Amino acid sequence: MRGLVWLRRDLRVHDQPALTTACEECDEIIPLFVFDEPLLQSKEFGSACVNFMLGCLDELQASLAALGLPLQWRRGCQVDEVVRAALEWEVDAVYWNRDYEPRALLRDRAVQERLAREGIAAKTLKDHVVFEAEEVRGATGEPMQRYGAYRARWWAKWHAIKPTVRPVPDPSMTTRKAVRLSPSPLPTAKELGYEHLVPWITPGEGHAREQLRWFIEGPIHRYADGRNRPAIDGSSKLSPHLRFGTISPRVAVHAALESLSHKGPVSRTDVLTWIDELIWREFFHQVLAAFPHVVDRPFRQTAVPPSRDPGLERDVLFQAWCSGRTGYPIVDAGMRQLNQTGWMHNRVRMIVASFLIKDLRIDWQSGERYFMHHLLDADLAANNGNWQWCASTGTDSMPGYRIFNPALQSKKFDPDGVYIRRYVPELAYVAAKSIHEPHLMTPEEQIRAQCRIGTDYPSPVVDHQLAREEYLNLGKQEVTR
Ligand SMILES: Cc1cc2nc3c(=O)[nH]c(=O)nc-3n(C[C@H](O)[C@H](O)[C@H](O)COP(=O)(O)OP(=O)(O)OC[C@H]3O[C@@H](n4cnc5c(N)ncnc54)[C@H](O)[C@@H]3O)c2cc1C
Numbered sequence: 001m002r003g004l005v006w007l008r009r010d011l012r013v014h015d016q017p018a019l020t021t022a023c024e025e026c027d028e029i030i031p032l033f034v035f036d037e038p039l040l041q042s043k044e045f046g047s048a049c050v051n052f053m054l055g056c057l058d059e060l061q062a063s064l065a066a067l068g069l070p071l072q073w074r075r076g077c078q079v080d081e082v083v084r085a086a087l088e089w090e091v092d093a094v095y096w097n098r099d100y101e102p103r104a105l106l107r108d109r110a111v112q113e114r115l116a117r118e119g120i121a122a123k124t125l126k127d128h129v130v131f132e133a134e135e136v137r138g139a140t141g142e143p144m145q146r147y148g149a150y151r152a153r154w155w156a157k158w159h160a161i162k163p164t165v166r167p168v169p170d171p172s173m174t175t176r177k178a179v180r181l182s183p184s185p186l187p188t189a190k191e192l193g194y195e196h197l198v199p200w201i202t203p204g205e206g207h208a209r210e211q212l213r214w215f216i217e218g219p220i221h222r223y224a225d226g227r228n229r230p231a232i233d234g235s236s237k238l239s240p241h242l243r244f245g246t247i248s249p250r251v252a253v254h255a256a257l258e259s260l261s262h263k264g265p266v267s268r269t270d271v272l273t274w275i276d277e278l279i280w281r282e283f284f285h286q287v288l289a290a291f292p293h294v295v296d297r298p299f300r301q302t303a304v305p306p307s308r309d310p311g312l313e314r315d316v317l318f319q320a321w322c323s324g325r326t327g328y329p330i331v332d333a334g335m336r337q338l339n340q341t342g343w344m345h346n347r348v349r350m351i352v353a354s355f356l357i358k359d360l361r362i363d364w365q366s367g368e369r370y371f372m373h374h375l376l377d378a379d380l381a382a383n384n385g386n387w388q389w390c391a392s393t394g395t396d397s398m399p400g401y402r403i404f405n406p407a408l409q410s411k412k413f414d415p416d417g418v419y420i421r422r423y424v425p426e427l428a429y430v431a432a433k434s435i436h437e438p439h440l441m442t443p444e445e446q447i448r449a450q451c452r453i454g455t456d457y458p459s460p461v462v463d464h465q466l467a468r469e470e471y472l473n474l475g476k477q478e479v480t481r
Contacts, residue, residue, distance in 0.1 A: 048342030055203025068175030
């Protein structure tokens, strides 16, 4: 039997269900990746993400070559290309790991139907999450809408099943399964229509495993506090790896739990707090699978203040936010970190999102799209779920009346302004007491800090207190309508 393994967001050989199952069931195996031409053309994802993916593929190609399995790739409409490859190489079955995005579900159904018409089997496996939407349901089998309840059921399921991790297939077995097809060099970012960049987080399975090891050996045991401090390496930075599947979520959870038996200081509370974040990731995937309307609409229709009308004022404010020139240092540092590196600290993501939606009153979908285009970890489920949370329209949403005060947030989480100074060099010489609100510096202080407000660094584009009051008043009007 000959099998085609269609690789998508699972770019690794460890704990790789589609690859392992194909190895168990087939005498011959061909691994395939398809560059999705319409998606490339749409520019939904930016250069950072595309370069990261290419880096992961590069390493995957080498890992598969070590197993004797040359990676094949194609470029075009994924449905057409997979079916064409299956016919051309006369395979009996196509294996892939499931994806839960509405668009991916439609695509996979189309591939399945066309393969069935050709008499080719399609075998799909669970991979991207520990538990799929149907596996963690409420008491009457309904999809879950509250994280707390979902989390409790997720853990019950974990203890009942104890999901296992699959090893890398044995090369002495896989080399015998290779089909004589020559490998071809992967396309460059430029050939795909994107700018060449060196990703800020190293791509590939090897780095994902190293990064996990680094995190498990230290920072995880200080995570509950460390994750809120943008100036330090307090979180795992595994999000792009989980996004592209260079590490499996099962491996991550097992590694975290095993770290509790390490010698040296360990903290159960911190480890469980980190696993909570992985469960949030799964929660948002099940929300997307069960409530696909969230892609275009709020999860729930709540009375939230209307967004600012389209027009020049809105565009100027949005541009200031995108480029990190709002006059609010923590917001500007976050947006510049995103623009420069393709990653942003979680606490700062919440601050910039609240600022866009509640201070600037710009629709959350504009922020969501901007993040999607710039993030290395751009993921529909997590991005949409979090933006809806910040907009107070989501599942366990931030209460509508809660509006982050950017200055208070940065005083609390970046007290000396170390993070701010890293990304907003104009503020490098501003004293710690003024770094969170530099527009309050006297003219003499501005001279000493070599930073003239309004010239070297922008004045605040809105007054937070006034913007907050306006937002709350508009909110009251919505409720009484
Ligand atoms: C407005 C906004 C947009 C976001 N967009 C994305 C996105 O497109 N892709 C993405 O992966 N995360 C997104 N997040 C969630 C979170 O910010 C990142 O997952 C996290 O910062 C990644 O850093 P880390 O790997 O060091 O996380 P860690 O703190 O080490 O957490 C471990 C893993 O858990 C998952 N995770 C952590 N926090 C969350 C969360 N709040 N929601 C869902 N999963 C989470 C991630 O996979 C992460 O890698 C967004 C958050 C906000 C507020």
